[in-house]
Amino acid sequence: MSTDDKLVYKRIKSITFGIMGPKFLKDMASAKVVTPELYDKEGYPVDGGLMDVRMGVIDPGLKCKSCGHKLKECPGHFGYIELARPIVHIKFTKEILDLMRCTCKSCGRILIPQDKIKKNLGILEDVGQELGLSARRKKVSEIIAGLKTINKCPHCKEKQLKISLDKPTTFIEDVRRVSPIEIRTRLERVNDDDLEVFGMNPKAVRPEWMILTILPIPPVTMRPSITLESGERSEDDLTHKLGDIVRINQRLFENINAGAPEIIIEDLWDLLQYHVTTFFDNEISQIPPARHRSGEPLKTLTARIKSKEGRIRHNLAGKRTNFSARTVISPDPKLNINEVGVPFVIAMKLSVPERVTEWNMKFLKTFLENGPDKYPGANYIIRPDGKRKKITDETKEQLLEELQPGFTVERHLCDGDISLFNRQPSLHRMSMMCHRVRVLPGLTLRLNPAVCAPYNADFDGDEMNLHIPQTEEARAEAEVLMEVQTQLISPRYGLSIIGCNQDAICGNYLLTKDMTVPREEAIDLMASVGIEEFSSLPNKAQVTGKEIFSAMLPDDYNFDGNSKSMPPDHPDHIVKIRKGKLLSGVMDKSTLGEGSGLLLRNIHKRYGRDEMVEILGRIYRLGNEVLLKYGFTTRLSDADLSSDATIQIDAIIDDSYVHVQKLIEQFKNGTLELLPGRLISETLELRILERLNKARNDTGQIVADTSDQTSNTMAMVKSGARGNLINLAQIAACVGQQALRGGRIGKGYNGRTLSCFRKNDLGPEARGFIKNGFKKGLRPHEMFFMAMTGRDSLMDTALRTPKSGYLYRRLANALQDFKVEYDFTVRDASGKIVQFAYGEDGIDVSKSEGGKINVKQIINSIE
Amino acid sequence: MAAKKEKINHFLVPEHSKLNDKEKKELMEKFHLTTKELPKIALTDAAIQHLDPKEKDVIKIIRKSSTAETTIFYRGVVNE
Numbered sequence: 001m002s003t004d005d006k007l008v009y010k011r012i013k014s015i016t017f018g019i020m021g022p023k024f025l026k027d028m029a030s031a032k033v034v035t036p037e038l039y040d041k042e043g044y045p046v047d048g049g050l051m052d053v054r055m056g057v058i059d060p061g062l063k064c065k066s067c068g069h070k071l072k073e074c075p076g077h078f079g080y081i082e083l084a085r086p087i088v089h090i091k092f093t094k095e096i097l098d099l100m101r102c103t104c105k106s107c108g109r110i111l112i113p114q115d116k117i118k119k120n121l122g123i124l125e126d127v128g129q130e131l132g133l134s135a136r137r138k139k140v141s142e143i144i145a146g147l148k149t150i151n152k153c154p155h156c157k158e159k160q161l162k163i164s165l166d167k168p169t170t171f172i173e174d175v176r177r178v179s180p181i182e183i184r185t186r187l188e189r190v191n192d193d194d195l196e197v198f199g200m201n202p203k204a205v206r207p208e209w210m211i212l213t214i215l216p217i218p219p220v221t222m223r224p225s226i227t228l229e230s231g232e233r234s235e236d237d238l239t240h241k242l243g244d245i246v247r248i249n250q251r252l253f254e255n256i257n258a259g260a261p262e263i264i265i266e267d268l269w270d271l272l273q274y275h276v277t278t279f280f281d282n283e284i285s286q287i288p289p290a291r292h293r294s295g296e297p298l299k300t301l302t303a304r305i306k307s308k309e310g311r312i313r314h315n316l317a318g319k320r321t322n323f324s325a326r327t328v329i330s331p332d333p334k335l336n337i338n339e340v341g342v343p344f345v346i347a348m349k350l351s352v353p354e355r356v357t358e359w360n361m362k363f364l365k366t367f368l369e370n371g372p373d374k375y376p377g378a379n380y381i382i383r384p385d386g387k388r389k390k391i392t393d394e395t396k397e398q399l400l401e402e403l404q405p406g407f408t409v410e411r412h413l414c415d416g417d418i419s420l421f422n423r424q425p426s427l428h429r430m431s432m433m434c435h436r437v438r439v440l441p442g443l444t445l446r447l448n449p450a451v452c453a454p455y456n457a458d459f460d461g462d463e464m465n466l467h468i469p470q471t472e473e474a475r476a477e478a479e480v481l482m483e484v485q486t487q488l489i490s491p492r493y494g495l496s497i498i499g500c501n502q503d504a505i506c507g508n509y510l511l512t513k514d515m516t517v518p519r520e521e522a523i524d525l526m527a528s529v530g531i532e533e534f535s536s537l538p539n540k541a542q543v544t545g546k547e548i549f550s551a552m553l554p555d556d557y558n559f560d561g562n563s564k565s566m567p568p569d570h571p572d573h574i575v576k577i578r579k580g581k582l583l584s585g586v587m588d589k590s591t592l593g594e595g596s597g598l599l600l601r602n603i604h605k606r607y608g609r610d611e612m613v614e615i616l617g618r619i620y621r622l623g624n625e626v627l628l629k630y631g632f633t634t635r636l637s638d639a640d641l642s643s644d645a646t647i648q649i650d651a652i653i654d655d656s657y658v659h660v661q662k663l664i665e666q667f668k669n670g671t672l673e674l675l676p677g678r679l680i681s682e683t684l685e686l687r688i689l690e691r692l693n694k695a696r697n698d699t700g701q702i703v704a705d706t707s708d709q710t711s712n713t714m715a716m717v718k719s720g721a722r723g724n725l726i727n728l729a730q731i732a733a734c735v736g737q738q739a740l741r742g743g744r745i746g747k748g749y750n751g752r753t754l755s756c757f758r759k760n761d762l763g764p765e766a767r768g769f770i771k772n773g774f775k776k777g778l779r780p781h782e783m784f785f786m787a788m789t790g791r792d793s794l795m796d797t798a799l800r801t802p803k804s805g806y807l808y809r810r811l812a813n814a815l816q817d818f819k820v821e822y823d824f825t826v827r828d829a830s831g832k833i834v835q836f837a838y839g840e841d842g843i844d845v846s847k848s849e850g851g852k853i854n855v856k857q858i859i860n861s862i863e
Numbered sequence: 864m865a866a867k868k869e870k871i872n873h874f875l876v877p878e879h880s881k882l883n884d885k886e887k888k889e890l891m892e893k894f895h896l897t898t899k900e901l902p903k904i905a906l907t908d909a910a911i912q913h914l915d916p917k918e919k920d921v922i923k924i925i926r927k928s929s930t931a932e933t934t935i936f937y938r939g940v941v942n943e
Contacts, residue, residue, distance in 0.1 A: 823894050832900050841931035851930070 018204025019092075022214040030054045030066040031079035033217050036246040038235070050242050055079045056221040076219025081245070083213055083276075084252035085269050086180040088169040090277040090284065092210035097165045098137045099187060099198065099207050102144055104153035105160060105173075108189025110197055111144045113154040117197055128199045136199045167286045169273055180273075184211040215276065217242060237298040241279045241290065248272045323350055325445070325466045329423075330459055332446040333624050337498065337613050338484035340421050340435035340466065341446025344375055347413040347439040350468045351379050356407040367411040368403060371396055375412055375439070382408040413437050413468065418475045420467040420482065421447070423455040425805065427812070430454035430490070430497060434482040450504070450620050451484060453594045454497050485609040491846040495601050496612075499594035500620050502721050506632065507623030508549065508587040509565065509719030513572070515545035515626075522548050525629065529621045536580075545626075546582040552618045554607060555580040561598050564590040565718040575599070589720025592619065601849050638713035639732040639775050645706040649699045649733045653771050656695035657764055660688050664762050684762070685743055692769050696736035700729035707732065735770035735778070738789040744768050745785055754781055868912035877926040881914045882937075887921045890937060904938035916940045 020028070031054040037046045045051040051058075054065045056076030064074035088096065103110055110117065120143055128136035151160045161174040171178045187210070192202035200207070223236035235243075252268045278290040281302035289297040305311050325346045332341050342350075356364055370377035372391055381399055382388050384406040391399060403409075413419075415438050422432040433454070440446060445464055452458060469475045480486075490497040500508065517525075522543040523534055529552070536551045537543060559577040565588040566573040575585025577599075585591075591599040604612045641649070666672040667684045675683045704725050708714065716722050730736065738745055745768035751759035757766040764771075768785040772778050778786060817829040824842055826835040838844070845851050882890065890896070904911065904922055911922055920940040928934040 825894055827900070830900075833894070833896070833902055836894075836936060837931070837934070839930050840928040840934040843930070 016201070016204050018201065019206070019209045020216070021206055021209040025078075025080050025214045025216050028078050029080040029216065030077040031217075033079050033081045033242075033246055034250075036243045036250065038239070038243070039233075050217065050239055050246065051220055051225070052079060055217065056219045058220055058224040074221070076221030078219055079217035080214050081217060081249060083215055083272070084249055084256060085265075085272065086184050087212045087215070087273050087276045088171075088180050088183070089210050089212050090168060090280050093165060093167075093169060094134070095137070096183065096187070096207070096210050097163065097171070098141065099190065100163050100171065100178075100183065102137075102140050102198070103186070103190050103194070104156060104158055105186060106158040107153060107156040108186065108191065108194075109153065109155040110140075110190075110194040111153060111160065112140075112147070112197075116143070116147075121197070124197065124199070133199045140198060168284050169277060180211050184208050184213075187211065212276065215245065237292075237300060238279075240292075241275065241298055241300055244290070245272065245275045245279060248275055321467060323468045323470055325350060326463055328444045329457060329462050329464045330442075330444040330446055331449040331452075332440075333449055333503075333621065335438060335446055335448045336436070337448045337450050337617050337620075338435055339438045339448065340419060341438050341440040341442070341444075342413060342419075342466065343443050343445070344439060344441060345443065346445075346466070347437070348372070348375055348377065349379075350413050350466075351410040352413060352417055352468060353382070353408045353410050353470055356403060356405050356409060358405055361403065361405065364409045364411065365400060365403065367409060368396065368400055376414055378409050378411040380410040382410070413439060415439055418469060418478055420469065420478055421445075421455075421464060422467070423457050423462065423464045427456075427808065428454075428492075430487045431456075432482065433484050433487055434478040435484060448617075448620075449501065450498050450594070450616065453499070453501070454487060485613050488604055488609055488612060489601070489846050490595070493595070494845040494848040494851050495595055496597050496604060496616075497595055498616065499597040499600050500592040500616075500623060501594055503627050503632075504620045504623035505587070505589055505592055505719050506716055506721035507626035508592060508619060509721070510630075510632075510715060511545035511622070511626045512549050512582065512585070512587045513545065516542050517545070517548075519543050521629070525622065525625050526551055528625045529618050531618065549587065549619075549622070550577075550581045552615060552622060553577065553580045553582070553603075554611070554615070557603070557606065559599055559602055561585070561591055561602075563588050565720065586719075588718070593720060598849070605849070632712055634711075634713045634716070636775070638708065638711040639728060639773075640707070641703065641732055642706055645702050648702050652695055652698045652702070653734060656691055659691050660764050663687050663691070667762075688762070688764070688767075689737065689744060692737045692764055696729075696734055699733040700725055703729040703732045729773075731774045733773045735773060735782070735786070737764075738768040738770060738785045740768070740789055740792055745788060754784060756781060870913040871910055876910050877924050879911050879914065880923050880925075881911075881916065882921040882923055886923075890921060898939050901937060901939035903941045903943075906940055906942045911940070918942045 031052045032048065033050055033052065034048040035046060037049045038051045039049070040046050045053050053062060054077060056066075056074050057064045057071050060071050063070055064077070066077045067074050112120070124136055124139055127139045147154075152158070153160060163171060163173050163178075166172050171183060187207040190207055195202045195205070195207070218238060223238040223242075225233050225235045225239065228234055248268060248271050252265065252272055255265055255268060274287065275290070277284060277287065278298070279300055282289045282298050282300040283303065290300075291297050303310070308314065325342075327343070327346070335341055354360070354364060364378075367376060367378040368381070368391065371393060372379045378391055380388050380390055381403065383402075389395065389399060415436075417437040419435055419437050420432055421435045424431075426432055431454070433451070435447075438446075445466060447455075447457070447464075455464070457464065469478050484498070488496050488498050519537070519541055522537060525548060526534060526537070531551060534551075536555070538547055557577055557580045559575065561575040563573055563575055563586045566586055571584055572586045575587075575591060576583045577585075587599075590596055600612065600616060603615055607615070663672065663684060667680060670680075672680060672683060672687075674680060675686060678686065707728065713723070713728060717724055717728060740747070745753050748754060752761060753766060753768065761767075765781070768788075770778060770782040770785060772782060818826055818834060819828075820838050821827055824837055825833050826838050827833055843851065843853060898919060901921065906916055906918060914920075914922070916922070918940055922938045922940060924936040924938065926934050926936060
């Protein structure tokens with residue numbers, strides 16, 4: 001089937017914006033509205049009424065009289081009414097006022113002499129270009145005001161009167177009201193050449209068109225009526241308003257024809273003006289808004305377009321999708337890394353369209369039989385003619401009969417279906433990845449904690465979105481381009497962003513360090529990880545942790561690296577894997593961690609992405625299972641210090657106090673040695689800070705050296721799973737100096753921080769040094785200092801996050817269309833060169849290891 | 864004409880040199896460049912005054928780089 005020959009190829013050359021004149025409106029319209037009635041006794045739209053079928057249809061079964069199409073096919077057609085008297089268009093009052101002021105009341109010429117028009121045209125063009133047309137018109141009136149012959153037309157010498165606008169729609173000349181008829185005749189007199197001075201294109205905009213004589217009636221399709229449950233019809237706000245207009249217009253016609261007194265006509269005219277004005281905009285400040293009988297203001301044309309709930313920001317710029325879900329997330333380490341757990345309630349609402357064929361008909365019928373309320377069921381079927389039918393208990397039997405190849409069944413979500421999973425803010429491409437569905441009980445979306453890192457998610461109440469692609473193409477695209485496997489290596493730093501964290505690192509650390517377990521337990525562990533083939537485990541009664549870990553790796557895998565957690569002279573410092581056996585080395589953050597795991601990066605390179613998720617999933621679960629099976633907890637006594645250490649720590653702090661006192665003395669004597677570029681007071685502060693930090697670090701070192709190296713807390717710290725030595729030192733020994741704005745705490749009272757200190761006390765205690773540890777407890781003033789810095793850092797993060805987020809967004813937007821071309825140059829959208837080699841070294845980071853290419857390793861692997 | 868300007872000798876100012884016509888042509892062909900697409904440097908830039916630059920000259924800059932140790936960059940002289 002060729003549609004090509006039916007296509008007409010056209011290119012838009014220009015677009016003109018203008019005002020529709022009465023003739024245009026009449027030509028455009030397909031119906032003239034003459035009666036405010038809507039329907040006749042049979043409920044059929046009245047000819048010449050506001051719901052006339054020539055303006056489109058909104059009832060199923062009816063056909064449009066203008067185009068012959070049915071509901072949804074007919075786009076709708078405009079109608080018109082002839083206004084009995086001209087009406088000022090509320091949206092053009094400013095323009096009308098400008099034109100009236102700048103043109104002659106009798107001859108209609110612009111109030112600038114011919115020679116001066118030419119002289120000023122250039123200036124006007126510039127103003128128009130830069131500041132817009134309203135600024136241009138303002139400039140015109142400024143030029144007129146600057147003329148000598150004020151109040152006199154330079155062309156016909158007619159005296160000009162002052163014209164003002166009595167808002168919203170009444171024009172007053174001197175003291176007399178100018179009727180719209182008169183305004184219109186004046187505007188008609190303005191000639192085309194003068195219009196161009198105002199920046200108006202006379203072909204598109206004739207000023208008299210700003211006074212309405214014909215009012216277009218929008219198509220029925222944009223103001224559909226709703227049938228209530230009671231069978232009553234409820235009309236759209238616009239129809240209501242138009243009804244008012246038509247009714248008053250008819251009355252005005254009748255009164256004029258009957259020769260009614262001028263006062264009555266004027267009153268009706270004003271009323272018509274009011275109705276037409278509120279039809280365009282019901283939020284004009286000077287007039288009361290038109291209301292429903294319930295007192296609620298009508299939503300008319302302007303309200304439909306503007307503001308946040310308007311057409312533009314809500315419908316056009318708003319991005320909402322069907323077939324999506326959003327709830328709170330929670331972790332489930334038993335899920336695969338590329339899976340997402342979906343609650344039943346969601347799985348029964350979201351659906352996947354599946355085409356019925358001979359081969360899957362039986363299978364799809366089982367879904368149909370279950371209906372919408374029993375999982376796994378189906379919600380709709382779509383017939384080949386596009387008709388969508390809801391499956392209910394009543395229609396089920398009939399639809400089952402009807403079903404045949406060519407139909408589409410919208411079945412419930414099933415395990416293995418493709419979905420897109422996303423967390424805002426979507427800062428990089430890993431913020432939206434494709435996961436396989438796994439339908440689970442519960443009410444939250446579940447994800448493997450290993451993928452928290454790319455989403456930057458945690459479980460303190462985070463919500464995430466789930467989308468279900470509805471076409472084969474979309475699914476294929478999601479699978480090929482966005483599945484978790486494809487996103488393992490970060491394009492930012494070339495390492496795996498998805499890796500082990502927390503428990504998984506800690507468990508593997510303990511396992512590979514010095515664990516030995518009975519063979520049964522080892523098999524238990526492997527089974528719970530998901531391995532059912534135990535032949536790779538050595539046939540011994542006691543199995544080491546390294547041997548269990550080796551079972552996770554492929555048989556032909558070789559790797560060399562370092563364990564950061566072991567001292568350099570320890571044999572386990574070197575990670576050595578030969579033929580899939582871990583010979584030496586301990587697993588820690590530097591081999592398995594997210595964003596640092598070199599072992600993971602290496603596996604990815606060697607075996608590819610699919611194998612890597614598989615292996616990573618196993619390793620991750622193994623770590624968790626080890627902790628589950630053997631237990632893991634931290635305790636208060638992990639932070640215990642020997643009496644020896646306590647004495648040492650006290651001595652260090654006392655020493656530093658003495659030293660600081662000495663510094664203060666020197667400062668007072670003036671013998672303190674100045675630091676370059678600093679005041680004496682600054683020098684003192686820096687020296688004291690330096691000394692106190694040294695004291696804190698020294699205590700930290702003692703804590704690290706003397707505390708129990710085999711404790712669980714130390715295991716966490718060493719493996720890099722969580723916490724660091726500073727945390728431990730702060731608990732056990734000394735919290736250290738509290739800093740505010742880069743220095744010691746100094747503000748508060750005059751000359752002191754708290755009222756319990758002497759004025760001008762510069763000692764450590766009085767300026768926020770906390771010598772106690774958390775376990776021993778803080779003194780009241782220490783607690784107060786802690787609270788000060790704690791509050792300050794909370795404020796700081798709360799204020800900084802949005803700011804840096806915005807900076808990042810601007811940067812990302814500025815760089816988004818840069819592209820590496822085939823000649824390896826980086827260019828922007830217009831082909832301009834930004835860099836001659838990407839990153840100056842031309843390395844594709846996502847294909848490197850941590851931004852570098854290990855040439856030695858490549859050579860080794862070839863040999 | 865004023866005396867020839869001295870070359871700026873400062874560790875933050877990288878090495879600037881002017882391409883001759885042949886080198887220029889080769890560069891333009893290698894990257895399929897037009898002068899418009901080349902990054903710009905002002906005729907009045909202090910770092911190239913000693914080269915006696917003219918409009919449409921191409922300046923070669925050899926810089927230190929944190930990723931590639933040294934890197935070569937080209938800029939077209941413009942008078943703006």
